[in-house]
Structure formats: structure tokens, C-alpha cells
Amino acid sequence: MSISLGTAGLGGAWQSAAATVSAPLWASDALFVLSGLVWVVLLAKYVLRGGARWRNVLDDLHHPGQGFTLAYVPIVGMLTAGHFSRYGLDGARWAYAVFATAAAVIAARLLAHWVTGGLSAAPLHPGYLLPVVSAPFISSSTASVLRLPELAAATFAVGVLYWLAFGTVVLGSLVAGGGSMPAPARPTLTVLVIPPATGGLAWMAAHHGVLDMIGYGFAGLLLFTLLIIAFLLPDVRQQSFHYGYWIFTFPVFASTNFLVRWLYGTGMSGRQAVAWSLLTAVSAAFLLLCAATFRHALRERHRAGHRVSAV
Structure with missing residues (x-):
């Protein structure tokens, strides 16, 4: 699901660019359609392989290392509902209600399990x-x-509370652990940039894109966290390509999304050139990652065919 989430994240960045630097909106639409197709295919496979059973869902939620990934499903749903709301506000609101409820249930069940x-x-x-x-x-x-400002305020408060509470616990555990995180889990360190990026986007969305002191505060948090991640790159890099590389995409694309909005709000000279540079760089990285993913999939299929022939 990180493929779908990352694609939606880049779609959001292009959507912000369409609203600020006159980027074509069709690019964002195409990315959200692609994200939705991947989302439907993977969700269907999950359901067919036992995901329709509540006991199996609970087992996946309770997985100590990967339980959080089930939240990808409603997150992509909410992003897609918001993006295509211009085609029908009422329908988008109903879809959002379903996905937001699912996200709340998953988060509450996870917290109940963790505590x-x-x-x-x-x-x-x-x-x-x-x-x-x-x-x-x-x-x-x-x-x-x-256009649901009361609900926006309520969910924003939930995010702030648990960012302060749980974020402190996670960061304290990382520092106290002294590098004990296993290598397969280290790419998740890039997720540290998602809260300031998504929180900043939520704040600016609630204030109609106006950049105030709180917006600058989120920008400061994001930029400092990106600096930390830059120093962590030797620790999070992988020895060979695998599908897990997609976990890097949403942090990068969500950060780009917020920075594009932030640059527009600052009114600084040259903001269009900087925004286009960021968008071009992350889009090129996305295309390279897609090509590497297709190549990896073909290699795996080829190897599987060889194993079958050997048998």
C-alpha cells in the first residue's frame, strides 16, 4: 500500500502546485487515478486472501512490526475523496465519513493494543x-x-495531542535504544517528517492557504526534521532494491506538498522557480522508482519461472 500512498502524495503535491504556480491539474488527477487503481487491486487481493475476516484483520493490526500499515487504506481513501470532491461534494463527504471512521477505529484499536x-x-x-x-x-x-471546519478542528486536535504524547515516546525510545533498531525497520525513520508536513498542510487548509506564525512554526519543524533525515541517510539506505523503497515516497512528497504551499504563502521572490524545481525533482524520482519497480517485478517473475522449470 505504500505504492498507492506515495502516488497519492505526489498527486497532492501537484494539486498544490496547480493552486499556486499554475501547474496542470490533469497531472494531479492522473496520479490520484493511478493511486486509486493500485489501492483497489491491492485491497482486493488482501480481502481475497483472508482480509475479510475480522480475526485476520486483528492479527494484522497486532503485528508488532507492521500493524500500523493497515492505516494506509483509509488514508489513501481520504486523500482521494478530498481531491475529487469537485465532481460531487456530497458523495465525497460520504466517502470521507467512511474512511475517516475506519482510520479512527484503526488508530484507537492500535492504541488500545499498545497501551x-x-x-x-x-x-x-x-x-x-x-x-x-x-x-x-x-x-x-x-x-x-x-467544508467541514468543525470536524477539521476536532481531528487536528487529535493529531496534535498524540504527536506530542506518542511522538515523544517514540523519539525517546530511539534515543535511549542507542541504535538498536533492526535494519529492515530503519527506513521508517523517514516517517518523522510526515507529522510536521501533514500538520502544516492541515493548518494551512483550515486557514485557506494563509501563512501565519503557526504555519511558519510547522515549516521550521519540517525543515529541521529534514536536516536530521539527511544525516540519517547512511543508516536508512538499503543494500539492494525492493518494494520497501516506496516507504520513502510519502514523506518526500508530503514534504514537497507543504513546502510548495509554504513558499507561495511567504510571497518570497523566486518562489515559482523553487517550487517547480522541487516538483520536477520529486517527479523524476517517482518515475525512476516506477521503472525500478517494474524491472524488479519482471526479475522476480523470471526467477519464479526458473524455479518452476527446475522443479
Whole structure:
């Protein structure tokens, strides 16, 4: 699902560019359609392989390392509902209600599991912030787009509270752990940039794109966190390509989305050139990642065919 989420994240960045630097909106539409297609295919596979059973869903939620990834499903749904709301506000609101409720249920169930010792067998990592912090912020942004200001304020408050509470626990655990995070989980360190990016987007969406001191505060948090991630790159890089590389995409694209909005709000000279540079760079990275993913998939299929022939 990180493929779908990352694609939607880039669609959001292009949507912001369409609203600020006259980028074509069709590019954003195409990315959200692609994200939706991947979302439908993967969700269908999950359901067919047992995901329709509540017991299996609970088992996946309680997985100490990957339980948070189920939040990808309603997050992509909320982003897509908000983007295409111009084609029918009432329908988008109903879709948002379904996905926002699902996101809330997943986050609450995860927190209930975690506070009763469900994470004792695994080290904490920033991926756990996605359902309890980033999802509420994304819900707030979508509610603002759908003209539901009261709901936007409510979900924004949830995101802030659990960012302060749970984010402190996760960061403290990382510092106290002294580098004990296993290598496969280290890419989740990039998720640290998602809360300030999505929180900043939610705040600006609630204030109709106007940049105030709180907006500058989110920008400062994001830029400082990006600096931390820059120093962590040697630790998060992988030895060879695999599908897990897509976990890097949403943090990068969400940050780009907020920075495009922030640059426009500052009114600084040259903001259009900087925004287009950011958008071009992340779009090129997305295309390269797509090409690498297709190549990896073909190699895996080829290897599987060889194994079958050998048998």
C-alpha cells in the first residue's frame, strides 16, 4: 500500500502546485487515478486472501512490526475523496465519513493494543506515528477541503495531542535504544517528517492557504526534521532494491506538498522557480522508482519461472 500512498502524495503535491504556480491539474488527477487503481487491486487481493475476516484483520493490526500499515487504506481513501470532491461534494463527504471512521477505529484499536503491552516484543519506530498522528492531520486537511471546519478542528486536535504524547515516546525510545533498531525497520525513520508536513498542510487548509506564525512554526519543524533525515541517510539506505523503497515516497512528497504551499504563502521572490524545481525533482524520482519497480517485478517473475522449470 505504500505504492498507492506515495502516488497519492505526489498527486497532492501537484494539486498544490496547480493552486499556486499554475501547474496542470490533469497531472494531479492522473496520479490520484493511478493511486486509486493500485489501492483497489491491492485491497482486493488482501480481502481475497483472508482480509475479510475480522480475526485476520486483528492479527494484522497486532503485528508488532507492521500493524500500523493497515492505516494506509483509509488514508489513501481520504486523500482521494478530498481531491475529487469537485465532481460531487456530497458523495465525497460520504466517502470521507467512511474512511475517516475506519482510520479512527484503526488508530484507537492500535492504541488500545499498545497501551496494554502489545508492543513489548518490538522496538518502537516512527512508523507507529502514521495511524495516530498523520492520519488525523490528513483527516483534518480533507475535512477543510470538504467544508467541514468543525470536524477539521476536532481531528487536528487529535493529531496534535498524540504527536506530542506518542511522538515523544517514540523519539525517546530511539534515543535511549542507542541504535538498536533492526535494519529492515530503519527506513521508517523517514516517517518523522510526515507529522510536521501533514500538520502544516492541515493548518494551512483550515486557514485557506494563509501563512501565519503557526504555519511558519510547522515549516521550521519540517525543515529541521529534514536536516536530521539527511544525516540519517547512511543508516536508512538499503543494500539492494525492493518494494520497501516506496516507504520513502510519502514523506518526500508530503514534504514537497507543504513546502510548495509554504513558499507561495511567504510571497518570497523566486518562489515559482523553487517550487517547480522541487516538483520536477520529486517527479523524476517517482518515475525512476516506477521503472525500478517494474524491472524488479519482471526479475522476480523470471526467477519464479526458473524455479518452476527446475522443479
